[in-house]
Amino acid sequence: MAAIQQSLSTSISTFLGQNKLSVRSQNVSMQGKIGRIVRCVATPSTTASLCNTDQLELLKIAYKTKVSRNENLAKLQAGYLFPERAHELSTLKGYSGYGAEQGENQLRASIASTYYANVGIEEDEIFISDGAKSDISRFQVLFGSNVTMAVQDPSYPAYVDSSVIMGQTGQFQKDVEKYGNIAYMRCTPENEFFPDLSTVPRTDIIFFCSPNNPTGSAASREQLTKLVQFAKDNGSILIYDSAYAMYICDDSPKSIFEIPGAKEASPDHVAIEVSSFSKYAGFTGVCLGWTAIPKALLYSDGFPVAKDFNRIVCTSFNGASNIAQAGGLACLSPDGFKGMMDVVGYYKENTTIIMETFKSCMCEETKSPTCGTLVFNSSKMGGRISPPKANFQHKVYEGKNAPYVWVHFPGRSWWEVFSEILEKTRVVTTPGSGFGPGGEGFVRVSAFGHRENVVEACRRFKELYK
């Protein structure tokens, strides 16, 4: 019976009444519960129109960021069908009923219980995506062109590029190799790959990836506590990319929500977390990820960020492929989770092989007494700095908590190093400067690959640098 109403009114997954209502037939229980029709998203344009008690209570006590709501989203018209009957679904808790763009409820619940059981993130705060990269661009659409942003330097290029496309930045400044109006937070061996926040200006949005791509560095609990406090002091929204969190094997936090203030019983919430199955389950082509947005993360006017994000998702997205979602759910079963840990372990072994290769090259070549006394660059990372040598000066930063090895060739350009490796070993590394000016002189060596290929590549590295 419930299928009938679906049959005659489907295919349009976002239906948006002009100042009236949104109807999603999937959300309509027809067994006498006509009232359970819900808006796809209702976005009252002022906080005054937040109409239910839960939200009013929230507004009284809530910490608000200083980030202004995107005025374009406030323009959108949406209302309620049967508003008086659908009251329970007009609450924030009602999100879970909206429908498929946010993902299958079972998968959302499974992600919440697997990754966020101890930090209070609930099923209806999880949005399933087709990958972190897609959600990063959706965040830019969400926040619009008038926000400012900060980013680790170096970092995954999608943060900066999507910001440029959205019009948040100035022109590219060739002298410093930076876009105007972006705060580049330098992360180098000198600061243990964690930015000196005292030099970072206030921005609306802060992108932060840990373990970091490309440096492989995972921020410590102490560092992340500083970062959350910095965001809170500035009223910023912290977008935390945890796509590599399962590679963490020390006590570095695996979620930003482990940090007080990011998400807790108290109402001072500052963070969004974006993550992905790609690096855990070999899902790079399958395309499945998620974003967690606490309901109590608020714009400066008190409007919930998650509500606008839900609107973006409903308008611009069909939901992740249902096949991929089924796969994701399987990955979170006990056997599936063990399988993911095996995948992660496999790539971590690759990382070790690559690291040992670069270290052994050093030793064999220098025959130096410094061999074997490599310096830890960070106790947290377990990374080691190899001593510079005359004809092959490089320093290797071990991705203990990540599938990347970050190799520094001081004084040499990315082009020189990259092309030397490519031409002499036929192995492609990734030039560090592509991740921002802070990557100049580095190459990133990825551990994602079949063992035999990694071993063969390392054999060639050794031959080149023996």
Place this chain on the structure above:
Amino acid sequence: MAAIQQSLSTSISTFLGQNKLSVRSQNVSMQGKIGRIVRCVATPSTTASLCNTDQLELLKIAYKTKVSRNENLAKLQAGYLFPERAHELSTLKGYSGYGAEQGENQLRASIASTYYANVGIEEDEIFISDGAKSDISRFQVLFGSNVTMAVQDPSYPAYVDSSVIMGQTGQFQKDVEKYGNIAYMRCTPENEFFPDLSTVPRTDIIFFCSPNNPTGSAASREQLTKLVQFAKDNGSILIYDSAYAMYICDDSPKSIFEIPGAKEASPDHVAIEVSSFSKYAGFTGVCLGWTAIPKALLYSDGFPVAKDFNRIVCTSFNGASNIAQAGGLACLSPDGFKGMMDVVGYYKENTTIIMETFKSCMCEETKSPTCGTLVFNSSKMGGRISPPKANFQHKVYEGKNAPYVWVHFPGRSWWEVFSEILEKTRVVTTPGSGFGPGGEGFVRVSAFGHRENVVEACRRFKELYK
């Protein structure tokens, strides 16, 4: 061997060098062809920097739209690696080498040969997506906030909503139920659901869906020829949504590229086509679609639209799920295509059942001599207008070329009709006003459903309106 370079430098699918280059290891053939490294996308910021002969020749002869390139995309820095060696891949033809965000080459080729063999759209002009809805929002990001747009009224809400979110529109004007700064092209029974273009102002972008959702009307060749000429006269870019084209069973064009000027040997190109597997293969949750952008579709400064779209896709998208793409490829095999036609035929039969139901209700109730002399509202559509009746006045527009039946209840509000049907039959239809002010007084009845549900719903319709 070729796998080796992939193994150490993957996982980051868009690598964008700051004023340098983009590297995609997948694109690197290592068998002595170092030169075949390509940029992900190079976007010279001025046409003067278009550096290869093909493009310069194109500029001399090309028709250009009057749509300005999004200045934010022009800010993006990207260059070439080994520019002198990668010349062949810096040509427009070189698109096909960029990588997976645009989709699997085999699927792109198969779509080109299946749907565009006679209209000159080539494999490298096809971008695989996770569905038309996602691409519609990517178009908005592509064109940015400074363009103007026109849309059929009524039409699929994603066009307008995504435009609002991007900041292209003014506020919602409650008196007319329209957003400011959007040209609503009224499509009603009076104009055979094709707008009077003499009343439509020039806009940068024109969204046009045929067969239309929700009206079910497919534009004729003559109408589309007028539309293309209108776009060309105005220097507009026409975004043509052909998501229901396979439902066409008369001689209405199935692609906008069948129309001279939309895409042909001559360089006057004005159209982009967006489509989807959802309505052909039951892929609504699988999420697979495509967009076709002719290489010779140019901004007013001569820059190719497809290049910027490629940049958007690379930055904000991981590609459609590889599993979905494999499914799409199977759908385009001879057996698969027959299967899709069977699916389409099944839903077309549903449409007929629904249409006959509404007609029979009319007859049974009125016992009127007009029964049986229903008026064709359009020879092209084969739609019939039922005569108005005293106590149940409705007019039915048969979706001969579409899976929708568009039912008009003159003088009654959407709320009154929708709630009457819902409360008395427990069947959800879709209120027409949600598709724009032109849908007021209509409901859309969808044929997407299991036969038994459609039959049961129609039984209830008959009971209500007997």
